[in-house]
């Protein structure tokens with residue numbers, strides 16, 4: 001994999017034209033686009049299609065589905081025609097929900113004749129610290145909770161997890177090499193940390209074993225997003 005292919009740029013914005021322009025500008029400098037709740041709530045599936053075709057890049061659809069198994073399976077079927085490479089669900093939805101999502105992804109791919117989207121389970125959001133977890137009644141440190149959720153997600157058919165860079169090395173030791181580690185909370189030394197709590201630089205995260213990096217504001221809020229992407233690519237060894 002080329003170093004730039006590891007990076008999914010998070011296009012957290014509500015407007016199609018802005019997201020299309022950013023995707024087109026970054027084509028060749030990143031491996032794919034990540035579209036999430038802000039964009040999907042505003043523009044829906046039609047907006048997603050427009051952005052993907054503007055950059056001709058793989059799609060990571062970060063909807064973080066979290067509901068009862070039947071509802072999540074239905075949502076997975078509903079987004080399958082968008083042919084995302086990756087789709088997120090929340091691991092906290094439990095074993096039956098993870099299994100329902102994985103089964104729905106496989107069934108729908110076979111029915112539509114598409115490549116199967118890879119289901120990624122979000123473990124503990126990178127914006128949460130150990131203290132934040134305690135405040136919502138989770139006594140375990142974040143790293144322990146991430147390990148527990150990742151093992152559960154793997155056992156129930158998920159293709160990988162979303163975790164912070166701080167847990168990558170632990171999960172690499174626990175889980176098979178083909179279990180995808182998708183890693184946000186990436187902050188080059190020159191970028192603001194913002195609301196993220198468990199962060200690391202891009203080079204360090206890949207050295208620890210991350211497959212893909214999710215990077216938003218360090219690229220999209222930079223006055224020159226293409227130059228920021230090139231700086232990150234250099235740090236990854238391009």
Ligand SMILES: O=c1ccn([C@@H]2O[C@H](COP(=O)(O)O)[C@@H](O)[C@H]2O)c(=O)[nH]1
Nearest residue numbers: 010012124125126184185214215216217
């Ligand atoms: O635990 C998580 C899960 C998802 N994200 C998403 O990644 C990007 C990060 O954007 P930055 O601007 O680089 O902070 C964003 O779209 C989140 O929704 C995450 O940060 N942490």
